């Protein structure tokens with residue numbers, strides 16, 4: 001996935017203006033919203049076909065889970081379709097750099113067995129998820145352990161790699177204070193449970209048990225592609241061992257754990273993403289330019305500055321930017337469900353009538369989505385006058401979720417978080433009927 005710092009182009013804006021005018025229902029309902037029933041939910045706009053209703057994919061970008069290639073058919077399902085996520089490559093680079101800088105600043109005593117090898121283990125979330133792939137690459141790139149495959153850093157798990165002979169990685173080298181250390185990825189694996197759920201925290205907790213009994217004090221660093229898995233490993237092993245552990249997401253429990261030795265995490269600006277997820281729907285339903293309340297101030301004063309997100313028009317995707325959270329700044333991130341200040345103003349219901357949105361979370365027990373993302377969505381839905389029905393999936397099958405989209409005609413817009421990034425058609429086919 002390529003990222004370019006592009007903002008909404010004029011042509012795009014013009015095109016959306018036209019398509020929204022053509023879309024009818026959503027726009028026209030809000031036109032007469034000034035009248036008596038403005039406060040009431042509109043119910044679904046009966047004159048808009050489901051296939052023409054606003055649709056936002058979030059957190060799992062429609063894409064081929066083997067190659068990462070974007071599924072543009074899903075991303076441009078209709079003129080009001082978008083993806084909201086975060087800049088996976090920029091975040092991954094930060095994650096890798098955060099770990100490398102930690103090693104450089106804390107080298108004294110870090111090499112626990114003094115063998116000159118900084119050994120790390122890596123918890124991979126979902127080998128078919130672009131975010132997870134980017135994070136594995138980011139860690140390997142910064143630590144010098146990546147090897148190229150098809151022009152990119154190989155993101156495959158190594159299983160175990162006690163002697164450094166794995167073909168999926170190589171031994172890296174880091175020089176600190178005039179001394180050279182080898183850096184070795186001792187072990188890595190996808191954290192998938194037997195029922196098929198990925199990014200599985202309990203699986204990571206078990207894995208660190210196995211890894212620590214094989215590698216013991218060869219493990220100097222624990223790296224994880226998210227905080228759910230990172231905290232599980234921290235709580236079951238590394239906290240007591242005082243082995244620095246790094247995650248991703250800036251979930252509140254992980255940020256708090258920095259005071260107790262958790263090495264650091266990355267904020268993917270969920271406060272901005274949750275806003276964007278609902279905001280693009282609100283704008284389409286209001287029949288206004290998609291940039292309203294995003295790059296352009298809305299009638300309540302909401303606007304985002306361009307240092308917290310980028311829009312890539314070709315990919316029809318909004319990406320929030322990431323920030324490293326370490327011992328230096330974690331106090332600023334302790335409340336992960338606090339909404340972003342500059343987009344916290346309530347919309348006037350007479351101009352932005354209440355609308356119904358169907359939204360699913362692919363796995364109700366995903367730490368990041370349940371403890372950070374959903375509470376943020378719930379804060380923003382009131383501000384944006386959206387009546388959102390939240391559906392929690394089991395993280396294993398798409399049908400567990402699609403079964404609960406029995407009557408799309410009842411909703412004005414949809415926000416979808418797939419189990420597997422290849423499966424967009426499971427949803428769009430329901431909206432096309």
Ligand code: BGC
Nearest residue numbers: 059060131199226249366368
């Ligand atoms: C988050 C993970 C989460 C995953 C779910 C990622 O962006 O970092 O914590 O498990 O999304 O799809």
